[in-house]
Amino acid sequence: QQPSTLAGKKILIVYLTRTKNTFAVAQMIQKNVGGTLLGLELVKPYPENYRQHVAQMVQENRDNYLPPLKTRVDMEKYDIVFVGFPTWDMKIPPPMKSFLKQYDLKGKTIAPFNTNAGYGVGSGFETVKEFCPDSKVLEGYSTTGGIERDGVLFVMKGEKETRTSAEVREWLQKIKVIH
Ligand SMILES: Cc1cc2nc3c(=O)[nH]c(=O)nc-3n(C[C@H](O)[C@H](O)[C@H](O)COP(=O)(O)O)c2cc1C
Incomplete structure (x- = not known):
């Protein structure tokens, strides 16, 4: 494991994923900094069908609805929280808003990351910052992931995986989580 410039700090890597691209980035982060991986699960999962999923999410955004989470975590244990999510409808997904709203992240350092279909x-x-006014929100990392609309699901393999791993390391160095 790499020496951490934030030695002694407890790290949580929370992520939301549907087709595992964001999860793959979460794993790359963990390889570099250690910490606990935590995938967000909903009380009522989204439909497996992509179009139904999109329709439900669009409605949730319209209603400003925050879907209840099944996932629980003792946030007091952590100092640095990586927050990873895919772009949905050019926004943060509603379940990640549920997470940011539900837990007290005051005084913690937050490092957001994202995968998207190229947009x-x-x-x-920006939404992470809005939900965490009393946290130190570091510069985020974003990369292209799948394009489910076009049938492209998991892409974090081969050359893309190698390139993304290198970028993740560079980002962690830039935000001074590792040397
Ligand atoms: C409901 C839904 C909405 C999406 N909306 C967008 C979008 O607005 N812009 C974009 O670039 N990608 C969008 N995507 C594509 C995902 O951001 C992309 O495939 C991402 O890598 C998925 O991450 P995951 O594999 O961790 O689930 C959307 C995907 C889903 C399922």
């Missing part, structure tokens, strides 16, 4: 993170990183 970028949208308003996602």
Whole structure:
């Protein structure tokens, strides 16, 4: 494991994923910094069908609905929280808003990361800042993931995986989590 410039700090890597691209980035982060991986699960999972999933999410955004989480975590144990999510509708996904709203992240350091279909993170990183006004929100990392609409699901393999791993390391160095 790499020496951490934040030695002694307890790290949580929370992520939301549907087709595992964001999960793959979460694993790359863990390889570099250690810490606990935590995948967000919902009380009522989204439909497996992509179009139904999109329709439900669009409605949730319209209603500003925060879906209840099944996942529980003792946040007091952690100092640094990595927050990973795919871009949905050019925004942060509703379940990640549920997470940010539910837990007290005051005084903690937050490092957001994202995968998307090529249109970028949208308003996602800004929303993290809005939900965490009393946290230190570091510069985020974003990369392309799947394009489920076109049948492209998991892409974090081969050359893409190698390149993304290198970028993740560079990002962790830039935000001074590792040397
Ligand atoms: C409901 C839904 C909405 C999405 N909306 C967008 C979007 O607005 N812009 C974009 O670039 N990608 C969008 N995507 C694509 C995902 O961000 C991309 O495939 C991402 O890598 C998925 O991460 P995951 O494999 O961790 O689930 C959407 C995917 C889903 C399932």
